[in-house]
Amino acid sequence: MSDSIEFTPLATSDPLDNEANDEPITTARKPRPSTLDSFAAQIDRLADSTIGYLGPVLLLTAFVLLSITIFCFFTVYLPFHYSWTEGTGFFGNWAYILHLSWSLYLVWGIIANYYYAVRTPPGGILDGVSSTGDAMFQDVLQEIETYTEFPPTCKRCHLPKPERTHHCSVCKRCVLKYDHHCPWIHNCVGHFNHRFFLMFLTYLSIACVYFVIMGAGPFLFAADTESEKEWPYLMDRAVVAFSEVLAVAIGVAVGGMAVWHWYLALSAQTTLEQYNNAYIKKICKKRGETFTNMYSFGIAGNFMDIFNIGPRGHYPWYTALLPLPIPPIGNGKRFERSGRGYVLDFGQEDEDMV
Ligand SMILES: [Zn+2]
Ligand SMILES: [Zn+2]
Numbered sequence: 142m143s144d145s146i147e148f149t150p151l152a153t154s155d156p157l158d159n160e161a162n163d164e165p166i167t168t169a170r171k172p173r174p175s176t177l178d179s180f181a182a183q184i185d186r187l188a189d190s191t192i193g194y195l196g197p198v199l200l201l202t203a204f205v206l207l208s209i210t211i212f213c214f215f216t217v218y219l220p221f222h223y224s225w226t227e228g229t230g231f232f233g234n235w236a237y238i239l240h241l242s243w244s245l246y247l248v249w250g251i252i253a254n255y256y257y258a259v260r261t262p263p264g265g266i267l268d269g270v271s272s273t274g275d276a277m278f279q280d281v282l283q284e285i286e287t288y289t290e291f292p293p294t295c296k297r298c299h300l301p302k303p304e305r306t307h308h309c310s311v312c313k314r315c316v317l318k319y320d321h322h323c324p325w326i327h328n329c330v331g332h333f334n335h336r337f338f339l340m341f342l343t344y345l346s347i348a349c350v351y352f353v354i355m356g357a358g359p360f361l362f363a364a365d366t367e368s369e370k371e372w373p374y375l376m377d378r379a380v381v382a383f384s385e386v387l388a389v390a391i392g393v394a395v396g397g398m399a400v401w402h403w404y405l406a407l408s409a410q411t412t413l414e415q416y417n418n419a420y421i422k423k424i425c426k427k428r429g430e431t432f433t434n435m436y437s438f439g440i441a442g443n444f445m446d447i448f449n450i451g452p453r454g455h456y457p458w459y460t461a462l463l464p465l466p467i468p469p470i471g472n473g474k475r476f477e478r479s480g481r482g483y484v485l486d487f488g489q490e491d492e493d494m495v
Contacts, residue, residue: 189310196327200259203325206387207255210352211248213384217374218355219244221362240355247351250344253464255326258338261466263331264317264473266300303474305332305436307413317473320411332473336447339406340464342399349392353385360385406447409437435478442479446470453477 223237231238262268270280282292282301292301295308295315307319309329318332330338362368363378372378405415418434425432437443445451448461449470456467471477 185310192311192322192324195324199325200327203255206391207251209380210384210388213376213381214244214352214355217359217376217381218352220374221359222355244351247344247348250464251341251348253466254337254341254344257464257466258323258326258330258334258341259328261328261334261337263319263329263335264333266295266298266302266306266315266317266474268317268474269472304476305411305414306474318411318476319413320405321413332469332471335406336449336467336469339399339402339447342395342402344464346392346396346399349388349395352388353392356381356385356388407440407443409434409443409446433480435480436476438477438479 219237219240223240225234225237266281292303294300295302295306297308297310297313298315300315302315303317305318306315308315309319309322311322312329316329316331318335320330320335320338322329323338326334326338326341328334360382362370363372363381366378374381405412408415410418414434414436418432422432438446442451442453445454447469448454449456449467450458450461453470455470460467
């Protein structure tokens with residue numbers, strides 16, 4: 142029994158774009174299908190533009206909430222437990238120094254990764270293409286055709302799409318190794334900012350756990366308004382209590398997302414691919430076969446790929462622990478494969494998924 146199941150193999154690895162194979166590649170604009178003008182399509186467009194407009198509001202919200210909680214930690218939580226004792230030197234203050242260093246490292250991890258996730262373009266089809274007009278189209282096509290015989294064409298951008306590329310209807314462009322559009326970073330999560338998004342979730346989740354533990358004492362103190370003890374901190378009691386409750390809520394929500402995205406990253410799947418792979422897996426199971434993901438090099442291999450370390454990477458292992466703007470492996474248009482890939486022929490028109 143073979144390890145992988147043989148479906149109708151297509152020249153492209155992009156099973157979500159089945160219209161691609163029978164669609165001639167052309168630069169000429171075609172009239173939009175009438176279905177796009179349907180009520181559902183209008184709702185979709187409204188939702189997309191709302192997400193687009195919501196982006197800056199959510200960025201500001203994230204900035205304000207992060208500022209409040211960081212300020213709360215350094216002016217209330219840390220001094221509640223530890224403070225610098227004069228005259229005892231480094232060894233007399235080791236616990237304070239340890240917590241200060243750890244919390245500063247977490248703040249660096251959160252702020253830097255959030256900034257990189259927001260500011261790094263996720264990657265587009267025209268990256269590295271300097272020509273314009275028809276020449277531009279030919280350049281892109283030539284580049285992709287060196288490794289894909291019949292590249293699919295995006296119905297909206299009218300450009301040939303590299304493998305794992307999908308169109309984002311919020312950003313109105315195709316994104317390399319598209320994962321999803323995240324309104325909280327006002328950006329798509331794609332090939333070039335995926336690591337930063339994942340590490341932002343990771344640092345934020347760890348920080349929430351630490352914050353909630355460190356905040357238990359101050360929270361009870363802040364909540365005990367009948368206490369005879371004076372409140373000695375700069376920040377108001379109510380804001381301190383709010384910060385603790387906020388950290389619990391964010392920790393649960395972001396922690397869940399972090400676990401999900403780590404599962405996807407360690408199994409070398411994007412959010413979109415996961416839906417498709419889950420469907421193929423189900424069919425494989427029925428046939429008693431095992432589905433293998435052609436982009437997966439095992440958990441350890443995928444882990445090293447995320448951080449651009451290991452045999453295929455270009456950076457030393459310890460950079461995985463540092464929130465630095467390290468680029469991913471490859472240009473996002475071509476991906477190394479662990480084996481032959483198979484995709485299902487759904488036999489029906491399938492809209493770009495976003
Ligand atoms: Zn597109
Ligand atoms: Zn987008």
